[in-house]
Amino acid sequence: MVSCNKETIIKLSRIDKAYITLDSLYNHYQDQNNCLLYETFPYDNDYKAGYLAQNTENHSQYAYLWPYSGTLSAINAILESKNDEKSTQLLNGCVLVGLEKYFDTNRPPSAYASYINTAAMSDRFYDDNVWLGIDFADIYQITKNPKYLDKAKLIWEFIVSGTDDKLGGGIYWCEQKKESKNTCSNAPGSVLAFKLFQTTEDSTYFYKGKELYEWTKLNLQDADFLYFDNINLEGKVNKAKYAYNSGQMLQSAALQYKLTQDSIYLTEAQNIAKACYDHFFTDFTTDQGDKFHMIKKGNVWFTAVMLRGFIELYKIDNNRTYIDAFDKSLDYAWLHSRDNNGLFNVDLSGKEKDEKKWLLTQAAIVEMYARLAILD
Numbered sequence: 306m307v308s309c310n311k312e313t314i315i316k317l318s319r320i321d322k323a324y325i326t327l328d329s330l331y332n333h334y335q336d337q338n339n340c341l342l343y344e345t346f347p348y349d350n351d352y353k354a355g356y357l358a359q360n361t362e363n364h365s366q367y368a369y370l371w372p373y374s375g376t377l378s379a380i381n382a383i384l385e386s387k388n389d390e391k392s393t394q395l396l397n398g399c400v401l402v403g404l405e406k407y408f409d410t411n412r413p414p415s416a417y418a419s420y421i422n423t424a425a426m427s428d429r430f431y432d433d434n435v436w437l438g439i440d441f442a443d444i445y446q447i448t449k450n451p452k453y454l455d456k457a458k459l460i461w462e463f464i465v466s467g468t469d470d471k472l473g474g475g476i477y478w479c480e481q482k483k484e485s486k487n488t489c490s491n492a493p494g495s496v497l498a499f500k501l502f503q504t505t506e507d508s509t510y511f512y513k514g515k516e517l518y519e520w521t522k523l524n525l526q527d528a529d530f531l532y533f534d535n536i537n538l539e540g541k542v543n544k545a546k547y548a549y550n551s552g553q554m555l556q557s558a559a560l561q562y563k564l565t566q567d568s569i570y571l572t573e574a575q576n577i578a579k580a581c582y583d584h585f586f587t588d589f590t591t592d593q594g595d596k597f598h599m600i601k602k603g604n605v606w607f608t609a610v611m612l613r614g615f616i617e618l619y620k621i622d623n624n625r626t627y628i629d630a631f632d633k634s635l636d637y638a639w640l641h642s643r644d645n646n647g648l649f650n651v652d653l654s655g656k657e658k659d660e661k662k663w664l665l666t667q668a669a670i671v672e673m674y675a676r677l678a679i680l681d
Contacts, residue, residue, distance in 0.1 A: 319678035320387050322639060323671050327379060329647030330667045336367070340403035341421070342376065344368040345661045346648060357419065358428055358482045368664050370407045370419050370433050374440075375606055375668030376400050381440045382675035384447050396444075404437075416463035416480075429480040431467040431490040434460050435497055442500040454504060461501060464494055465513070471538055474520045478535065485543070487535035491521040492553035493610075499560040511564065518557050526554070530573075530580040548585045548603065551577055552611030559617035574618050581611060582627055589654065591637065598630040599637070602652040609669035612676055619680070628680060635673055 317325070333346040344367070345352055354369050367373075380400050383392045409418040409429065416434050420427035438460035445453040467476045467483075467490070475486035476494050498514030501507070525533045525542065532554055534545040558574035561567070582598065585608070589599030600608055615627045634653055641655030648662045649670045 317639075319635075319674045319681060320383070322635075323379075323383055323386070323674035323678060324391075325647060326649070326667060326674065327383070327671045330376070330379075330664070330671065333646055333648060334368075334664050334667070340399040341367045341406060342373055342403065342664055344372055344664050346646070346664075347661060349661060358430075358479045367421060370417055371430075371436075372663065372665035372668070373403065373407070374417075374433065374436055375665045375672070377404060377437065377440045378609070379668045379671035379675065381443050381447075382672045382679070384444065386675045386678040388447060414463045414466055415459060417460075428482070429463075431464055431476050431478060431480065432487065432493065434463055435490060435493045438464065438497045439493060439500060442497060442504060445504060446500075457497070457501060461497060461510075464490075464497065472524065472536060472540070474516065475524065475536075476517065483538075485535040485537045486524075488521055488525050488532045488550035488554070489534070489547075491517050491525075492532070492550060492557060495521070495557040496553055496560065499557065499564065502564070503560075514557070515561070518554070518561065521554060525550075529584075530576045531584060546584065547607050548581065549607040549610035551581050551584075552607075552614035555581065555611070555614030556617045559614065559621060562621060571621065574614075575622065578615060578618050578627055581615075582630065585611065586630055586634075589637075597633040600631070600634040600653050602654070602657065605649070605651055605653070605666045606669035609672045609676075612673055616676060616680070628677070631673065632677060635670075635677065638670075 334342045336343065344354070356371065377400050380392055380396045384396065404417070406421045406423070407417045409416060409422055412429070416429050417437060418427045418429050419433060438457050441453045441457035441460065445457065464476060467480060468474060472486055476490040477483045478485050478487040478490055495514040495517040498510045498517065502510035502514065521532070524536050527533060527546070531546050532550040534543040534547060534550060536542045555574050555577040558570045558577065562570035562574060585601055585603070586598040587601050588596065590596045612631055615631070619625065619628050638649060638653035638655070642650045642653045644650070648667055650657065650659045650662070651666060
């Protein structure tokens with residue numbers, strides 16, 4: 306573990322910060338008897354996950370798939386930044402071992418369920434699985450190990466099984482409760498499809514990715530270029546705006562520009578990026594009088610997924626405005642939002658403190674530091 310006393314804190318690199326936070330995550334959330342993780346610290350035996358579909362049975366012993374999957378994204382980002390023995394061992398010796406506890410082969414097509422398979426059968430969410438598919442596609446690009454590509458393709462088959470002609474297409478949110486089609490399943494669905502096309506050169510993936518992108522843009526984009534959350538089967542739109550939804554459409558547009566060189570997609574990506582910057586950041590002044598755009602308080606993992614889109618765009622236009630805002634926000638958070646356990650509050654300004662800290666928040670912090678380290 307990297308030292309983080311006051312004398313060395315200013316010298317820490319972003320990848321150092323990623324590893325320190327990852328160590329804190331495993332020190333405080335891991336069940337020492339296996340590779341599974343608890344959802345909160347301190348552990349809460351009465352915890353109820355509010356993000357599940359209605360009438361879903363709530364478990365409490367271990368984390369649900371969504372927060373657990375954040376550790377795969379975190380390790381994936383570290384691997385891309387610093388493909389070392391420690392991260393490789395943690396990926397294969399723990400993260401993927403625990404992840405397979407959620408894998409459900411009883412309901413075809415096989416996919417990851419929202420809770421571990423030794424408990425009562427749980428719902429399966431298309432968005433939960435698509436995030437994993439993206440990670441496996443990315444890990445394949447880093448390692449060239451075909452087992453990761455095979456897993457990404459397997460997940461893709463589950464994702465496309467969640468489509469039909471209602472509302473003109475699109476992917477549902479939950480396999481067992483097909484009541485809405487959400488940006489959080491369709492936008493990353495298009496990203497996964499484009500990543501699979503980049504890897505396999507199978508045009509089927511490209512055209513499906515384009516179809517999902519166009520469906521989401523038609524049904525869920527607001528006039529300000531940001532994206533609404535979902536549309537139900539009666540055509541009613543839930544107009545909540547979350548950073549990850551717009552961030553994934555930003556990434557999808559940037560990927561399409563890379564693949565086609567059609568300037569319409571670059572313009573779209575830049576429009577979404579500016580809208581995200583205006584909406585999900587706020588003017589901030591430090592006690593020393595320094596001013597910058599700070600990430601607003603909210604779901605930190607949503608912010609981490611949004612960063613993926615900004616990075617995809619930065620690789621094209623080299624505009625550091627948005628990347629610098631992430632850099633400054635996370636530099637400030639390191640000094641003001643961490644507690645004595647090395648865990649982060651949701652409010653990265655440090656003004657508000659959390660009584661309990663969510664696993665996914667810590668994984669998202671690791672991911673962001675690691676992804677920014679890639680750009681160093």
